Amino acid sequence: MPELPEVEVTRMGIEPHIKGRTVNKIIIRNGRLRWPIPDEIQQLVGQTVRTVERRAKYLLIKSDVGTAILHLGMSGKLCVVSKQTPLIKHDHVDIEFNNDMVLRYNDPRRFGALLWHEGITGQHSVLRNLGPEPFDDIFTGDYLYQLSRGKQLSIKQFVMDNKIVVGVGNIYANEALFKAGIHPKRAAGNIARKRYDALAPIIIDTLKKAIAQGGTTLKDFAQADGKPGYFAQELQVYGRKGLPCVLCEAPLSEIKLGQRSTVFCQNCQN
DNA sequence: CGAGGGACCTGGTTGC
DNA sequence: TGCAACCAGGTCCCTC
Numbered sequence A: 001m002p003e004l005p006e007v008e009v010t011r012m013g014i015e016p017h018i019k020g021r022t023v024n025k026i027i028i029r030n031g032r033l034r035w036p037i038p039d040e041i042q043q044l045v046g047q048t049v050r051t052v053e054r055r056a057k058y059l060l061i062k063s064d065v066g067t068a069i070l071h072l073g074m075s076g077k078l079c080v081v082s083k084q085t086p087l088i089k090h091d092h093v094d095i096e097f098n099n100d101m102v103l104r105y106n107d108p109r110r111f112g113a114l115l116w117h118e119g120i121t122g123q124h125s126v127l128r129n130l131g132p133e134p135f136d137d138i139f140t141g142d143y144l145y146q147l148s149r150g151k152q153l154s155i156k157q158f159v160m161d162n163k164i165v166v167g168v169g170n171i172y173a174n175e176a177l178f179k180a181g182i183h184p185k186r187a188a189g190n191i192a193r194k195r196y197d198a199l200a201p202i203i204i205d206t207l208k209k210a211i212a213q214g215g216t217t218l219k220d221f222a223q224a225d226g227k228p229g230y231f232a233q234e235l236q237v238y239g240r241k242g243l244p245c246v247l248c249e250a251p252l253s254e255i256k257l258g259q260r261s262t263v264f265c266q267n268c269q270n
Numbered sequence B: 001c002g003a004g005g006g007a008c009c010t011g012g013t014t015g016c
Numbered sequence C: 001t002g003c004a005a006c007c008a009g010g011t012c013c014c015t016c
Helices: A004-018 A039-044 A141-148 A155-159 A170-180 A193-212
Strands: A023-028 A051-055 A058-062 A066-071 A077-082 A091-097 A101-106 A113-118 A253-257 A260-264
Touching: A004 A051, A004 A058, A004 A077, A004 A101, A004 A193, A023 A039, A039 A066, A039 A113, A141 A155, A141 A193, A155 A170, A170 A193, A170 A260
Parallel strands: none
Antiparallel strands: A023 A091, A051 A058, A058 A066, A066 A113, A077 A101, A091 A101, A253 A260
């Protein structure tokens, strides 16, 4: 489900409710996520939430003794609700606080994760080897250009590679390449410096706009308060196979790249 | 090393 | 209506 904007929208939604709160109890109904939830997660009980941060598509719930690391996978959702709120299917984890509230994790496909990193130094292995955030100063056209030299990989798979830049998932990769006029299948190493100079700001801008709109709601993404995101209205290619290009009105094409559906305009992207 | 594909899961939609 | 096939926002891991 969530790409960077949806994770950031989730972060902004839950932080005001749980920051400064003390964890009373963690209830795990189904710990079989992408990796089993480690027993050490219980170290969070009795701790106060200091900050809720985001790194790539991971949410980091930080305390004085360690960090709970949450990933929403494809279908994960978080909400902050009263303890009395009835459970629904796939409500796998509750983190209860010292008021009436609980941070509830729901994930039908269980591709998400809840991990624990002990202490306040060092990095969990899932966070090591991640590339820069798209909003970091280092993320520029020049950066992409330099890393892409010699790569035969398609530009779409290149920008979706977490080691290159984090947070760009399938929707926003499709959208950014359309806006930049770059054919998604073009080899990353065969794209001019100038085109990367255009692409980097377009990626940043697309992600920022999506955050401002509350993310993209397709099937099951919702903000922490249950409201949908409104960026779906802005999508120009994703999910629009066969529909007219917003620029030239030719029907949009679809191919698979890295087994992910890739929608683009034959005329406007080359 | 890079590139490509399968794997992990459930549920909604499509097509016969 | 029933049922199988296919598709989905992510990412790790294995093979060639």
